[in-house]
Amino acid sequence: MQPLNKFNHSTQIIGVIGHPIKHSFSPLMFNISFELSGLNYIYLPFDVPAQNLKSAVKGMIALGIKGFNITLPHKESIVQLLSDVSEEAGVIGAVNTVVNENGKLHGFNTDVHGVVETLNQYKDDISGSEVTVIGAGGAARSVIYSLIRHFKVNQVNIINRTAQTAESLKEYFSTKMLFNNIKAFELIPPDVVNVLRNSRLVVNATSVGMSPETDDSITLIDDSFIKDQLVFDIIYNPAKTKLLKIAEPKGARILNGLKMFVEQGSMSYELWTGQKMPVEKVYKTLDSYLKS
DSSP states (O other), X not given: OOOGGGOOTTOEEEEEEESSOTTOOHHHHHHHHHHHHTOOEEEEEEEOOGGGHXXXXXXXXXXXXXXXXXXXXXXXXXXXXXXXXXXXXXXXXXXXXXXXXXXXXXXXXXXXXXXXXXXXXXXXXXXXXXXXXXXXXXXXXXXXXXXXXXXXXXEEEEEESSHHHHHHHHHHHHHHSXXXXXXXXXXXXXXXXXXXXXXXXXXXXXXXXXXXXXXXXXXXXXXXXOTTOEEEEOOOSSSSOHHHHHHGGGTOXXXXXXXXXXXXXXXXXXXXXXXXXXXXXXXXXXXXXXXX
């Protein structure tokens, strides 16, 4: 990190709003990026409970904060507090990046860029196939949008602990994206095994299995996965979640969330600074840190 004497009255402040926020690696990633690029910026975490979100956003404007990320549980509720949102953020109904332009707040969803960059190398496998997304929050919305818009999948299964929430999300995307081949399922492990096995791609878009709860998994059933299937867990800490450890011995190709995390961050970085993030250096630094 930059020594304190490098910060001055010209230092631009970027931050992240969430609750809780202590799990976030965003400050580490962006401060490494600013240091590598020699930019006079600092990135700070702000722990903001749901009831304080509106006041916090007003404070960001009043303090002249140049921009900020939004993480759980605010990705959807922040939308109503912004001046405008990008096309993909409007369709998804969730924002993870905000740019403050003279008091006007512009919302973006850079998670889409992260998903696309992570899965692009498997595009031929995924296109026209059946896929499953576990979860129904802001991250799941970004994944579903990306799979329909950018990968032209044939069918999307949404699995969630609450069946009603999964059903609501199904109806939402059926209407918003005119994509009718969506099915909703409740997360009852024995009942969803066949749904998982029949999917070319399975994405865990929940926080289940994230450090420090590393023994948790959305399924503990070995037969949930098959050879050559793609299993993508958006969690990046730990580098290999319990879910991925279950899928790997079955011959599934596994992906963690680090590339998505860095790639979505690179788009946010460019929106705030107008410059490209040193993606490869940042990725290698974080990868080494998480594996140490």
